[in-house]
Amino acid sequence: MFDLGNLLLFLAAALVIAITPGPGIFYVAARSLAGGRRDGLASSFGTGLGGLAHVAAGAVGVSALMLASAQAFTLLKIAGAIYLVWLGIQTWRQAGEPLTAPDGAAAGTARAFRDGIVVEIFNPKTAAFFLAFLPQFVDPQAGSVALQFIVLGTISVALNTGADVVVAFAASHARDGLARYPVAIRRIRRAAGASIAALGLALAFARKPG
Numbered sequence: 001m002f003d004l005g006n007l008l009l010f011l012a013a014a015l016v017i018a019i020t021p022g023p024g025i026f027y028v029a030a031r032s033l034a035g036g037r038r039d040g041l042a043s044s045f046g047t048g049l050g051g052l053a054h055v056a057a058g059a060v061g062v063s064a065l066m067l068a069s070a071q072a073f074t075l076l077k078i079a080g081a082i083y084l085v086w087l088g089i090q091t092w093r094q095a096g097e098p099l100t101a102p103d104g105a106a107a108g109t110a111r112a113f114r115d116g117i118v119v120e121i122f123n124p125k126t127a128a129f130f131l132a133f134l135p136q137f138v139d140p141q142a143g144s145v146a147l148q149f150i151v152l153g154t155i156s157v158a159l160n161t162g163a164d165v166v167v168a169f170a171a172s173h174a175r176d177g178l179a180r181y182p183v184a185i186r187r188i189r190r191a192a193g194a195s196i197a198a199l200g201l202a203l204a205f206a207r208k209p210g
Contacts, residue, residue, distance in 0.1 A: 002142065002151075010137040010152060013199050017133075018159035020091065020192035021185045027119065028164045031112050032171035039112040040168030046116020048161035053121050055153030058130045062138070063146035073140065080132035081204035087129070088197025095189035130156075136203050 024047060032040025066073045120126055130153060138148045 002137075002148070003139070006137055006139070011155070013133075013195070014156045014159050016192050016195050018156070018163045020189055022091075022189075024120075024160065025164060025167050027116075028167050029171040031116075032168045035108065035112060037168060037172035038109045040172055041165060042109045042112040043116040044161055044164035044168050046113040047120040047164065048116075048157050050117045050120025050123075051126060051157040051160060052154065053117075054127050054130050055134075055150060055157060058127070058134065058153065059146040059149040062131070062135055062149050063144075066140055066145045070140065073135070073145075076131070077135050078204060080135055081200045083128070083132035084136075084200030084203070085197045086200075087132070088193045088195070088200060091193030091196060092190050093193075095186045095193065 028040055028043045028047070031043040062073070062076070065076060134149055134152050134156070137152055138145055142148065
């Protein structure tokens, strides 16, 4: 179903995005610092489930778009590549800014899980990201577009959740959490921003008619 080179590129890009400190990671860190490891893990799996909801919705929408018009699907991929460039630039520019986390009060495991689902499902940036990122690696000639989208989306969500789980364990052991390393965080975010922007440029200029 997937070209090996294309799949490896996707895995590398998805991993960079997953480990980039952002609002999702800081949300999990805040829950972990407030309620401990169990709350942090519950938040991680809650946001993961919310992400899968976006993947399912995106698969239906992208598949329908592909059936309606191959040209429209190509335009979506081009727009997505441009969005990735913009996202990379924004990540670089905001690298030194402190990220605000939601209310750090201990929520309880069940509530932390539910909150994670709700926060992710109603986050329009997550939907926009999946619609920009995943179609770049979907090949309409390699089989079902919806199935490819779901497979790639599930991998992406798994990587994001894995990174969140690591943060939950780390933050539950250290009250200062990631804030103890502001210089490292800034450098990681800048490197990630440059990588995301470069990926978007490469995809935009290498785009082939769909």
